[in-house]
Amino acid sequence: MTGGTPARPLTVDEYAPLAQAQLPAATWHYVEGGAGTESTVAANRAAFGRFRIRPRVLVDVAQCELSATVLGDPVGVPLGVAPMAYHELACEEGELATVRAAGSLSAPTVVSIFASRTFEDIAAAAAGPLWLQLYWLHRRDVLQKVVRRAEAAGFRALVLTVDTPRLGRRLREARHGFHLPPHIAARNLDGEVTGFLHDRRDGSSALSRHADAFIDPSLSWSDLDWLRSQTRLPLVLKGVLTAEDAAHAAELGVDGLVVSNHGGRQLDGATATLDALPEVVRAVGGRCPVFLDGGVRHGTDVLKALALGAQAVFVGRPVLWGLAADGEAGARQVLSTLRDELEDAMALSGCPSLKDLDPTLLARGPATAAHDGFHGPAEG
Numbered sequence: 001m002t003g004g005t006p007a008r009p010l011t012v013d014e015y016a017p018l019a020q021a022q023l024p025a026a027t028w029h030y031v032e033g034g035a036g037t038e039s040t041v042a043a044n045r046a047a048f049g050r051f052r053i054r055p056r057v058l059v060d061v062a063q064c065e066l067s068a069t070v071l072g073d074p075v076g077v078p079l080g081v082a083p084m085a086y087h088e089l090a091c092e093e094g095e096l097a098t099v100r101a102a103g104s105l106s107a108p109t110v111v112s113i114f115a116s117r118t119f120e121d122i123a124a125a126a127a128g129p130l131w132l133q134l135y136w137l138h139r140r141d142v143l144q145k146v147v148r149r150a151e152a153a154g155f156r157a158l159v160l161t162v163d164t165p166r167l168g169r170r171l172r173e174a175r176h177g178f179h180l181p182p183h184i185a186a187r188n189l190d191g192e193v194t195g196f197l198h199d200r201r202d203g204s205s206a207l208s209r210h211a212d213a214f215i216d217p218s219l220s221w222s223d224l225d226w227l228r229s230q231t232r233l234p235l236v237l238k239g240v241l242t243a244e245d246a247a248h249a250a251e252l253g254v255d256g257l258v259v260s261n262h263g264g265r266q267l268d269g270a271t272a273t274l275d276a277l278p279e280v281v282r283a284v285g286g287r288c289p290v291f292l293d294g295g296v297r298h299g300t301d302v303l304k305a306l307a308l309g310a311q312a313v314f315v316g317r318p319v320l321w322g323l324a325a326d327g328e329a330g331a332r333q334v335l336s337t338l339r340d341e342l343e344d345a346m347a348l349s350g351c352p353s354l355k356d357l358d359p360t361l362l363a364r365g366p367a368t369a370a371h372d373g374f375h376g377p378a379e380g
């Protein structure tokens with residue numbers, strides 16, 4: 001605070017309490033929560049704290065170049081928005097505000113199949129590349145329609161989420177009987193596949209009942225052929241955490257992998273994403289790009305993930321914090337803070353180009369307090 005005027009947040013984390021103050025408790029806990037004891041939510045953050053940066057000096061860093069090419073498209077920054085359902089829970093304009101914010105940095109956005117605005121409207125508002133995230137619905141005809149619409153609207157890739165054969169045990173959602181308010185809906189899906197989302201039941205999450213009814217848990221490697229036969233877009237798998245799965249995916253010719261544990265919302269106890277990244281990068285051996293999400297809150301986190309071989313990283317909850325706190329401007333500020341912090345970190349570690357970021361930039365060190373927390377109590 002200066003002279004009683006609230007200061008603009010200087011860090012991404014400062015948006016979390018601002019968002020919490022704006023959102024109904026059930027929505028806040030839906031956004032913020034993880035599965036079970038939330039150990040994986042905490043592990044994602046802690047993993048970033050175990051790496052220290054080995055800065056090089058006497059390097060000309062008068063110009064730092066952050067632009068990159070991702071799945072063939074130019075982006076302004078190796079950073080994008082992770083797929084998240086129902087942005088209208090955070091602000092009235094929903095995904096339109098998000099893609100405008102991302103577009104101001106030429107950053108990619110992965111749009112959830114559970115978006116609360118139509119793909120066509122989102123595409124009309126976007127300036128950065130859009131990718132469409134899919135869940136494996138029992139109703140393949142619905143998937144087929146969604147893919148066709150996304151292609152027609154100019155989406156650039158499909159991202160199949162492979163860590164969600166069912167929803168994780170999200171205690172906060174269950175305790176709050178989380179369900180969608182009447183004015184928010186999965187606007188891209190027919191009513192036939194949106195059952196349960198608006199039904200409140202104490203002690204249980206509507207999303208979990210929805211997933212049990214509509215997500216097909218039999219998804220396996222052989223199903224990828226069907227999806228590939230439906231589209232000419234690149235196919236990225238989201239939710240890979242092991243060398244074994246990464247090697248198999250690369251052998252099958254997927255176009256990219258997102259090292260992700262769904263922000264700790266699926267398997268409680270799953271590996272932290274930064275810890276999984278090196279084995280995945282090694283197993284892929286350059287056959288396709290590797291991306292990461294989970295716990296990215298600082299430019300130095302982005303730097304560490306890029307140094308360990310990620311081509312770009314994606315950010316989840318902080319974008320919703322920004323939207324809830326200040327709509328499009330809040331989301332823009334969250335993303336541009338990460339961008340500016342990344343540029344600072346590159347300059348201060350003697351790396352003017354993204355090509356300079358490699359594992360020699362990092363050393364294992366003691367964990368730091370700044371990386372051990374996440375926001376909000378698991379209860380209440």
Ligand SMILES: Cc1cc2nc3c(=O)[nH]c(=O)nc-3n(C[C@H](O)[C@H](O)[C@H](O)COP(=O)(O)O)c2cc1C
Nearest residue numbers: 031082083084085112161262263294295315316317
């Ligand atoms: C509120 C919320 C909704 C999400 N919805 C989806 C979704 O629809 N599809 C998906 O693949 N992942 C979804 N995720 C997971 C994110 O894509 C991403 O993996 C995760 O949020 C990254 O971690 P972070 O929030 O710590 O940045 C969601 C995450 C949150 C917080």
Ligand SMILES: CCCCCCC(=O)C(=O)O
Nearest residue numbers: 085135207210211215265
């Ligand atoms: C699969 C049914 C609901 C998913 C809701 C969005 C999501 O992935 C999340 O983490 O929340």
